[in-house]
Amino acid sequence: MNAPAIQPLVPKTAKERGKIAPAKFAHVALRTSKYEEMIAWYSKVLEAEVVLGSPIASFLTYDEEHHRLAILNMPGLEDQDRRYAGTEHLAFTYESLDDLFATYERLAELGIMPFWTINHGGTLSLYYHDPDQTQVELQVDVFETNEALADWFQNSDFGMNPVGVKVDVPDLIARYRAGENRDTILNRPNIEPHQVMAQMPG
Numbered sequence: 001m002n003a004p005a006i007q008p009l010v011p012k013t014a015k016e017r018g019k020i021a022p023a024k025f026a027h028v029a030l031r032t033s034k035y036e037e038m039i040a041w042y043s044k045v046l047e048a049e050v051v052l053g054s055p056i057a058s059f060l061t062y063d064e065e066h067h068r069l070a071i072l073n074m075p076g077l078e079d080q081d082r083r084y085a086g087t088e089h090l091a092f093t094y095e096s097l098d099d100l101f102a103t104y105e106r107l108a109e110l111g112i113m114p115f116w117t118i119n120h121g122g123t124l125s126l127y128y129h130d131p132d133q134t135q136v137e138l139q140v141d142v143f144e145t146n147e148a149l150a151d152w153f154q155n156s157d158f159g160m161n162p163v164g165v166k167v168d169v170p171d172l173i174a175r176y177r178a179g180e181n182r183d184t185i186l187n188r189p190n191i192e193p194h195q196v197m198a199q200m201p202g
């Protein structure tokens with residue numbers, strides 16, 4: 001019998017492992033020289049509100065957390081440069097496919113379009129650039145449990161294709177609204193090894 005290429009882990013929480021760990025992930029703070037533009041962009045994209053604003057810093061949230069995002073006003077910064085190590089993207093999970101699709105459409109009407117739309121297998125993900133070119137991933141989980149995700153990792157072609165398969169979101173929305181089932185909408189098709197690099201952005 002062939003050994004599986006990957007041994008996915010169904011994670012236990014640190015607490016379940018008897019450890020003291022943070023209770024939650026709280027917020028991200030971004031420094032910017034495009035202060036007003038960044039506040040407006042994140043307010044629109046995340047449906048966030050500014051809970052506390054000042055000329056120096058603004059704190060935004062969209063849920064029960066007092067702030068999920070801090071935006072710090074620092075005039076004169078240079079643009080980000082991908083030659084340097086740093087954050088690759090921030091990711092936000094929506095509750096449902098309906099919510100992700102509604103968000104895609106709402107943002108498209110505002111002229112905010114993703115630069116990469118991909119079915120990773122575990123998530124359907126829409127990647128946007130904020131005004132400073134930080135990547136923001138809006139996603140929905142394909143599987144309801146970590147066990148189901150681990151099972152998919154084990155039995156899919158993820159080892160060959162860890163990137164995903166690009167999707168046409170308007171097409172997915174049309175199929176979904178025409179009554180196609182969520183599972184087939186979110187099912188990542190198999191592709192050939194030579195097609196994997198073509199699934200990258202750009």
Ligand SMILES: [Fe+2]
Pocket residue numbers: 089091137
């Ligand atoms: Fe991600």
